[in-house]
Amino acid sequence: MxxxxxxxxxxxxxxxxxxxxxxxxxxxxxxxxxxxxxxxxxxxxxxxxxxxxxxxxxxxxxxxxxxxxxxxxxxxxxxxxxxxxxxxxxxxxxxxxxxxxxxxxxxxxxxxxxxxxxxxxxxxxxxxxxxxxxxxxxxxxVEPLSVGFHAVARGEVIDNDVVMVLGCGMIGAGAIIRSVLRGAKVIAVDIDERKLKIAKSIGATHTINAMDSDFENQILRLTNGFGPSVTIEAAGNIKTYQTAIAQVAFTGRVVFIGYAGKEIAFPTHLFVQKELDMRGSRNATRLDFEAVINYLKDNDDSEKLxxxxxxxxxxxxxxxxxxxxxxxxxxxxxxx
The missing domain is CATH 3.90.180.10 (Medium-chain alcohol dehydrogenases, catalytic domain)
Structure with missing residues (x-):
């Protein structure tokens, strides 16, 4: 064959x-x-x-x-x-x-x-x-979206959260969709305007190009000066890992999906001062798959992905x- x-x-x-x-x-x-x-x-x-x-x-x-x-x-x-x-x-x-x-x-x-x-x-x-x-x-x-769904479960996202998703490819799209389904406000971040446009169409409340000169100020304006309560890293590179930790609110949750491929240096005082919950997210559970299937049944335009x-x-x-x-x-x- x-x-x-x-x-x-x-x-x-x-x-x-x-x-x-x-x-x-x-x-x-x-x-x-x-x-x-x-x-x-x-x-x-x-x-x-x-x-x-x-x-x-x-x-x-x-x-x-x-x-x-x-x-x-x-x-x-x-x-x-x-x-x-x-x-x-x-x-x-x-x-x-x-x-x-x-x-x-x-x-x-x-x-x-x-x-x-x-x-x-x-x-x-x-x-x-x-x-x-x-x-x-x-x-x-189903499978690629389920990985983003699982990251949202790992982040324990609820309806009063502000979630920043770093990377709006297919995995990030799953994280955006699931966060929206849970009632959270979503800030989608990428460097590709086409992906940001798609992120907006699937429910992101706000989109930011990471290359914007006032990137950090935009995040603060959108989060009342606190930073997002949850950041989800879905791009797998050094900058997005560092940004996820730097921009998350004090006592926030950080979820990592992507493999950066290299060792990354962090200002470790942020781990303690912010009292962060940092979690890896790997693959997906059967429940995540079933949740994606239910979502796709109700969304006729999902093939735009x-x-x-x-x-x-x-x-x-x-x-x-x-x-x-x-x-x-x-x-x-x-x-x-």
Whole structure:
């Protein structure tokens, strides 16, 4: 079957791989669309230390069950699904305390193990989420949006919060949407005016270009001089990490999603003087996925988050273009 393969940094192609036999408890999915994630871009650029090459990318799945393995009823054939693309060992501390999304030994599709950018892919039934009624394209948006939804849960956002989201790509979009759904006022920050325009359209109360000379003064004006009560870092670079801590209000909450890729120096007195709650946010829970599905069912215009749809044969040129201009893309879907 046809598959996209990242052979080495800067080298992607379409090849043929063998269709795997179904194991007990698995289903075979015919892929409609698979989203290209920032982690796939990092793999292509050689910046993902968790990847070994060659690697089939892809974990943002939209598909249909076409076959069931032993122990799974055939009545599920024909149902459209997405899935949680993470593994969990069940034995580490995270798993034993119910936070399986942060399993110490997690292996995400397309990262530590081959992903779903193939014509067919086998998935454990336990990892499926049924989403009848969603369009095929919306199905591929569930996983990336769920990561932002989870960050909002980690930040314990409520209706009297002012949330500043740093980075308005797909992950940041999820954080904006979920914060708005919880009744919070949202300040969206990015350096790309196109992304700020989208952030406004999905509910951000205010948008600020981080390159503005009066950036800090704008934040203070919008927060009555206090700073936001919650900052969510969704860009993964040194400046956004530092800004999240510098601009958050005293006793505020800071949530980090992105990997900065380098060690970062902080003025540590802010940790103590502000008595900050600083939290990492990794992947998403099943509840986050279900919340995104409910949101997408009620929002007909959510497909505006999709930058473009491509064929597998276009993957190499498109991801190369994205690597040269990483701020230009919200979401690219590969149609199989």
């Amino acid at each position: 046809k598959s996209i393969i990242i052979n080495a940094p800067g080298n992607a192609s379409v090849g043929l791989v063998q269709d795997k036999q179904l194991q007990k408890g698995e289903v075979k999915i015919k892929l409609y669309y698979v989203g290209i994630c920032g982690s796939d871009l990092s793999t292509y650029m050689g910046k993902n230390p968790m990847v070994k090459y060659p690697r089939i990318p892809g974990h943002e799945i939209s598909g249909e069950i076409v076959e069931t393995g032993e122990g799974v009823s055939k009545e599920y054939v024909g149902r459209q699904v997405t899935c949680t693309p993470y593994t969990n060992c069940g034995q580490c501390y995270s798993c034993k305390t119910g936070r399986t999304n942060a399993c110490k030994y997690n292996e995400t599709l397309g990262v530590q193990r081959d992903g779903a950018m193939t014509e067919f892919h086998n998935v454990p039934f336990s990892k499926l989420l049924f989403a009848d009624g969603l369009s095929r394209k919306k199905l591929a948006l 999709i930058t473009k749809v491509i064929t597998p044969d276009q993957f190499s040129s498109e991801i190369n273009s994205w690597s040269e201009n990483p701020g230009s893309v919200m979401k690219i879907l590969v149609e199989f």
